[in-house]
Amino acid sequence: MRVPPQIRILPDGRRLHMQHGPIDLVVEATGDPATRLAAYDAAGRRFATVLDELCGELSLLRSPLRPDGARPEGRVARCMAEAVAPFAAETFITPMAAVAGSVAEEVLAAMLAAAPLARAYVNNGGDIALHLAPGAEFRIGLIDRPDRPGLFGTTTIRAGDTVRGIATSGWRGRSFSLGIADAVTILADSAAAADAAASIVANAVDLPSHRAISRAPARTVQADSDLGDRLVTRDVGPLATPEIDLALARGVAAAHDLARRGLIVGAALNLQGRTRVAGTEAGLLSACGPNNPKGPTILGFVPHLPKVASGSDRESRRAAFVEHPLGAFR
């Protein structure tokens, strides 16, 4: 019972929603109706084959790439491999760490090739590729937890900034994390770069062998996870404030290192209600709510946790996309 790609305009009449297997994209382009339709048409055409292309070399993409080994061939797959390459020497990472951001980037590129757009984004479950024509800007809001809709930060990204990608990672998110951050949000020059870096920084926010943290081999949860028998975080109990700060400091150090190497622009790290920001343009992330006269236009990156109706204790994890105003989760 193969389910083909599903593509539709959302009920607001503005946004395009595309889903195929594990990929969920919400797309919006700003422009006159004909331009927008042309962009959405291109997005749909490109999206239709993305998952099949990835699955064609899935086992390669699920292994760490060796300098002398086989390289992936697909456009999206190559983008994934490039995004994780800077980290390959120092840690275990597979191209899958950048799959969401790379898909978002690819679909955005297809839209831009088809139509001149003032502004567009492709949001792949919280990993977002942005396009900004000169003079355009995006107002972005960050939420730490969906059950408490409070902003922990907002930022405005302008055409003049280098930021074109945003990604969020954390153990509450849809993908596994080796760390304990509730959410690490990364701003980077591309969505693929942000996606890979978010995993690295989220993994660094950690308290190894702390009793309040339960972990399980990834393979026991998802049989074909690229993380194999590595321990992934399943639950984090309440931590003392100094412990939270220590874990966050480890993440901040990792983020600073990535920023210094030019791999990211900024990072916001969240753990049990405490937030730290880091990076060369950390100021982008610290302009918090109340001083902005208008609400943000995108509030993203919310890991939301619907219960799976399967009777298991595993919670379904899907990063949700949230848009202005605060309440409109989907």
Add this chain to the structure above:
Amino acid sequence: MPQDPGPVRVDDKIRCDACPVMCFIRPGASGACDRYANRDGELIRVDPHVVLQHAVAGGGTVVPFNASAMDWDGNIVGEPQAFVTAIGAGTTYPDYKPAPFIVSSEIDGLDMVTVVTEGIFSYCGVKVKIDTDRHVGPERSLVRVKGEPVGHVSTGEYGSQMLSLGGVHHLTGGSKKEGRATCDAMMELCNGGAVELTVDDGVTLIVQAGRPPVVNGVPEERMRVGCGSATIGMFAKQWEGKVDEVVVVDDHITGVLSEHQAGKLLGIPETGIKIVGRRSTPGRYFQVAEPGTGWGGTNIQDPLAIIGAFDPKTARPGLSMLFTSTTGEHHAYYVLDEALRPVEQELPADLRYSVELIRENCEPALATVLFMGGAGGSLRSGVTENPVRLTRSVKDSLTVVTCGGAPVYVWPGGGITFMVDVSRVPQGAFGYVPTPALVAPIEFTLRLSDYAALGGHMDQVRPLSEFRNAGDHRRQVPQMSDNPWPLAHDAARRLHA
């Protein structure tokens, strides 16, 4: 239909075949998409399946996507299947004859029949939910149309006031004029029209399904974000350090930041404020004023009316204070002078942001209309020779009940009494007969074999193909995007809440 071999199993794992990722899923776990899971060895879908094939357009909410030029495999909209609704089907009241149409179709390899009839509902009413905190009138007050009683004010619910209109007593239990006014008002509301209602000792309302209610000539814009106390809890952090005191005026529970638990947790000092009204728990006050159409559903126009003199032991000159309603619609900012009297000043920019955030978090206020009708009577015999078996089959979820193709809630207990959101029923679906009574579409869909078992009119069953042509006075309308497809294989369980 070719036999689907089903997913491959390895040990206790299932290899999902829903997408090319082909995840191996352990028992109790879900695949990479979180949409499919392994429950006790069975591959199940864990989120509601959006049946896109049937959702072309509806109610102006979904913009049709230009699929014709596309050449990808994934279909946006497949070949639409047809479901014959009862709208305009006619009826055979009293239904001792078979229903006008008994249509058979094949779905998932099963023969299904849909019994299509328009029901004459002498027993029917309309429940109206009006999103407003304004006082529309005391409970039990009569609701009138052009002077005739057509219903009454029912309960106050979350952010809304309920009206109960119609019912057999107004339809046929009173004067002829009352019955006609009731019937007209219900039909108008059910068909999406606007009706002006007056409440004894209350307000004048203009109500239209899916539109903002108009209370005393003023369109309601937003529902409150929560009660006054909840508003304090939600926004306390936003106010911390920007203002000394916040009072959220609400007819139900007025909240005071410095006394409220949320303020205490943030260490916000006491301000010496005194609120009139009955204190419930710290920082939460009942009955600060009378209900009305002013601030937060109270009758007050000047928020200072709900506070007394400040306690000079605690208060100090320069203390700042924000008053807001639970929708952010009303707000005012004061600073205490040397004599500890509040002097109104312009709202600082960062506080304006918080008031706007309250507004943003308030959902649009709507009037919504549910039609409620009972198909317990003779209508059933148009469907089957043994009417009570139809009732049982509905209760057992073997038979799907729909109203113009829209999902209904079937009330538990005796009879087939259902409620339907009129905005999900195609336009112009409701009619009337001079009895007076409302005419509403109702369809029963079940397996052909079940239909035979409950004594159905098997000789009347006609194939779906006879209804395919748009000609002979038959109108084809797209299924509304949010409505489940009535012929889906587990529709009975999904459609009946």
